[in-house]
Amino acid sequence: MALREQVSALLREVAQAVVMPCFRALSPHDIEEKRPGEIVTRADREAELRLRDGLEALGLGARIVGEEAVEDAPELLDNIGTGLVWLIDPLDGTANFARGEAPFGLMIALVENGVPLAGWMLDPLRDRLCHAERGRGATCDGARVRTTPSGRARPIAALGTQFLAPVQRARVQASASRRFDLTPIPRCAAESYPRVAFGQNDITLFQRILPWDHAAGAVFLTEAGGEIRHWDHRPYRVGSNSAGVLAAATPALWDSASALLLGVGSALADAEGIAA
Numbered sequence: 444m445a446l447r448e449q450v451s452a453l454l455r456e457v458a459q460a461v462v463m464p465c466f467r468a469l470s471p472h473d474i475e476e477k478r479p480g481e482i483v484t485r486a487d488r489e490a491e492l493r494l495r496d497g498l499e500a501l502g503l504g505a506r507i508v509g510e511e512a513v514e515d516a517p518e519l520l521d522n523i524g525t526g527l528v529w530l531i532d533p534l535d536g537t538a539n540f541a542r543g544e545a546p547f548g549l550m551i552a553l554v555e556n557g558v559p560l561a562g563w564m565l566d567p568l569r570d571r572l573c574h575a576e577r578g579r580g581a582t583c584d585g586a587r588v589r590t591t592p593s594g595r596a597r598p599i600a601a602l603g604t605q606f607l608a609p610v611q612r613a614r615v616q617a618s619a620s621r622r623f624d625l626t627p628i629p630r631c632a633a634e635s636y637p638r639v640a641f642g643q644n645d646i647t648l649f650q651r652i653l654p655w656d657h658a659a660g661a662v663f664l665t666e667a668g669g670e671i672r673h674w675d676h677r678p679y680r681v682g683s684n685s686a687g688v689l690a691a692a693t694p695a696l697w698d699s700a701s702a703l704l705l706g707v708g709s710a711l712a713d714a715e716g717i718a719a
Contacts, residue, residue, distance in 0.1 A: 446501070450563050451572055453497040454549050458567035461490045462534060466568075467543040474541050477514055484541055487511055490533035490549065498529045498551070505529050505553065510655045523654055524557035524682020532655035536631030548633025552658035557680035562659030564633045573637050573663050581640070581667040590668040590692040591642040598645035598696060601628045601635065606650045614710035622703055636660030639692050640667045646691045646700045654681045657688060664690055670697035674705050687711070 444452075465473070465486040473485040491509040498507055509531035513519045529551065534540055536547035545568055552562045564573040573588070575581035581588040593599050600623035604612040619625060626644065629635055638644040640663065649657070661671045661679045669692050672678060673685035689705065691697035704711055 454565040457490050457493045462486050487534040494531050528554045530655045530658050535633040546629050546631045546634035550633050550659045554681045557682045559658040559662035562662040564659050575663040575666040581663050588667045590640050592645050592692040593642045597624045599624050600646040601626050601644045603628045603649040632656045636664050645696050648689050650687045652688050670694045
């Protein structure tokens with residue numbers, strides 16, 4: 444069985460055995476606060492252990508770095524951009540999941556020297572599996588995917604500005620609203636990237652870029668024909684020192700959004716020291 448199929452089967456197995464039985468069935472002691480505003484559930488922890496064991500059994504010899512393991516051992520992120528690494532997000536959109544709401548998903552990425560080689564994003568409620576391999580294209584449930592912009596005169600932008608300072612957040616939103624129609628982010632990267640690929644959103648932006656949140660989506664969007672770069676215009680890389688990411692359905696949409704949001708004099712450029 445090819446690696447693509449092995450990892451796909453692992454994700455579906457863990458989703459069915461661990462994640463979905465917990466959906467809308469968590470008790471209060473199944474939910475904990477890792478830090479202010481960040482929660483973890485029994486499903487996150489159990490799913491990560493099962494996914495880790497499954498990836499180890501594949502025998503690639505890659506390091507395995509999962510979100511919950513890093514919470515207990517931050518040193519796992521040391522040299523994350525070096526060598527061959529499996530990245531696990533066992534339950535993306537945990538806050539949605541804990542409230543009994545969609546969207547949420549499971550994500551795995553294989554990364555080499557900071558470059559995503561392959562990514563898997565499973566939406567277990569819809570049994571939708573988005574997958575991509577570097578240089579080999581992107582698929583959704585086995586069907587080839589090419590990005591399809593919304594086609595709107597005012598592109599649709601979902602901007603993850605919740606971690607910005609309030610004044611800066613207001614400036615970014617005001618600037619973006621001059622040219623784009625703004626829509627809330629789904630608070631689930633496993634949903635954000637497919638929305639850009641499938642035309643529900645044209646543009647999305649994130650300030651916080653934890654490796655497991657974006658590597659799978661980055662390779663999926665890029666292989667589908669979209670564009671993702673850091674705020675300083677450098678290519679997306681796991682472990683990069685660059686700030687944030689901006690992603691768009693096409694390179695032209697990325698250029699348009701970048702000129703407005705990241706160009707000289709913009710709210711983000713002023714705060715991050717970005718040069719266009």
